[in-house]
Structures are given as structure tokens and as C-alpha cells.
Amino acid sequence: MSLILYQHPLASFCHKVLMALYENGTPFESRVIDLGNEESRASLVRLWPLAKFPVLRDETLDSTVPETSIIIEYLDRHYPGAMPLFPADPSDALCVRLWDRFFDQYVQDPMQKIVADVRRAENDKSPQGVSEARALLRTAYGMIERQLDGKIWITGDSLTMADCAAAPALFYAETLVSFDEGHGRLKAYYQRLLDRPSFARVLKEAMPYFHMYPYHERLPAQFRPATPNA
Numbered sequence: 001m002s003l004i005l006y007q008h009p010l011a012s013f014c015h016k017v018l019m020a021l022y023e024n025g026t027p028f029e030s031r032v033i034d035l036g037n038e039e040s041r042a043s044l045v046r047l048w049p050l051a052k053f054p055v056l057r058d059e060t061l062d063s064t065v066p067e068t069s070i071i072i073e074y075l076d077r078h079y080p081g082a083m084p085l086f087p088a089d090p091s092d093a094l095c096v097r098l099w100d101r102f103f104d105q106y107v108q109d110p111m112q113k114i115v116a117d118v119r120r121a122e123n124d125k126s127p128q129g130v131s132e133a134r135a136l137l138r139t140a141y142g143m144i145e146r147q148l149d150g151k152i153w154i155t156g157d158s159l160t161m162a163d164c165a166a167a168p169a170l171f172y173a174e175t176l177v178s179f180d181e182g183h184g185r186l187k188a189y190y191q192r193l194l195d196r197p198s199f200a201r202v203l204k205e206a207m208p209y210f211h212m213y214p215y216h217e218r219l220p221a222q223f224r225p226a227t228p229n230a
């Protein structure tokens with residue numbers, strides 16, 4: 001197999017690339033990385049010393065490709081499928097890149113800060129950092145709500161890389177800061193993302209791991225791990 005994706009099925013940035021791969025039916029092999037396992041972690045560090053995943057390894061072209069947006073553009077360039085995730089028009093493509101950056105930096109990032117904080121020891125917690133991250137999510141939700149006016153997907157009628165960034169970011173963010181009454185378009189968009197077969201497949205594959213997510217009880221009901229019988 002030419003393409004190998006180093007990833008973890010619970011990790012939201014991995015979901016972004018998996019969704020892009022599934023949109024196009026791109027064949028790849030999955031290597032699940034357990035960061036808590038020294039050998040497994042070392043296999044990732046050898047490719048990308050920052051130890052962030054996903055990382056794509058392309059044996060045919062002898063390329064190692066980190067960073068989700070770069071991976072998706074690389075796939076689009078070298079392994080294009082039936083569902084291009086970038087519009088042909090350069091201005092439209094720039095808009096896709098803007099919203100991709102938006103979801104990574106202003107939804108994924110604050111979401112991950114809140115989740116990381118709950119795992120910290122009591123005296124390492126940052127209540128101010130968490131409250132700033134929550135405020136940022138609320139601001140981001142308002143901007144997404146406005147952006148979606150008259151649109152099916154975040155930049156228009158076609159699903160793009162920006163929607164692949166949006167899906168996992170919103171999936172976890174919504175468990176931390178709920179959408180409210182003023183977020184009708186955002187709620188409908190979120191549901192469209194959940195219903196999209198590529199993302200539904202990503203979530204199905206994550207099911208066995210959701211019990212490891214600290215806020216798993218706030219996931220949509222169908223994704224909550226079953227409570228063991230007392």
C-alpha cells in the first residue's frame with residue numbers, strides 16, 4: 001500500500017484527514033499510534049519529531065507529509081479522487097483555506113485547550129485559560145452562523161477541505177460549549193456534517209474509543225459509550 005496514515009481514531013485532527021480520504025475513497029493503510037506506548041510514539045517521532053498526528057507517509061513518492069491541511073492538499077494534488085476538496089477558482093480556493101484555518105485555530109484549538117485542562121493536576125489548571133477558550137468558541141459560533149447564511153457547506157454548495165476541518169472541531173466543541181437558540185444555521189450544518197457518510201464512517205470507527213474522551217457523557221446520545229450494568 002502506497003499511503004500509510006499514522007493516526008489515532010479518537011483524535012480530532014485525524015478525523016479531518018480521514019474524512020477527506022473517505023470522501024474520495026482513497027486507499028490507504030492505517031497505523032494507530034498510542035502516544036502512551038514508547039515504541040509506538042517513537043515510530044511517529046521518527047517521521048515528525050513534534051509527535052503530532054496525523055502524518056501521511058507516501059512510499060511511492062517517498063514523501064512524509066505532516067499537518068492536516070498540507071496532507072489534504074497533497075492528496076488532492078497527487079491522488080485526486082471524484083470529490084475535489086478545493087474549488088478550481090483561486091479566489092474560492094482561498095476562501096476554503098481561510099475557513100480551514102478558522103476551524104483549526106478558533107474551534108479546534110480552544111476545544112483542545114479545554115479538554116487538556118481537565119486532564120491536568122489541580123494546581124496546573126488554568127481557569128482563566130478555559131474561560132478565554134469558551135469565550136473564543138462562542139465568538140467562533142457566531143461567525144460560523146453568519147457565514148452559513150444561504151450556504152449548505154461552509155463556503156458554498158460543495159463540501160471542501162474546510163468542512164473536513166469543521167466536522168471534528170464542532171463535534172467535540174459542542175460537548176463543551178453548546179449551540180444556543182441563535183445558532184439555527186450552525187445546528188443544521190452540524191447535523192449535515194454528522195449525516196455525511198464520510199464523517200459518519202469516521203465516527204463509527206471512533207466508537208470503541210469514545211469512553212477515553214473525558215466529556216463522553218456530553219456526546220450526542222448515539223455516540224455515548226454504553227454504561228456497564230451495575
Ligand SMILES: N[C@@H](CCC(=O)N[C@@H](CS)C(=O)NCC(=O)O)C(=O)O
Pocket residue numbers: 011012013014035051052053054066067068069104
Ligand atoms: N496543526 C496540526 C495539529 C495536529 C494535532 O495537534 N494533533 C493532535 C491530535 S488531535 C496531537 O497530535 N496531539 C498529541 C499531542 O499534542 O501530544 C495539524 O493540523 O495536523
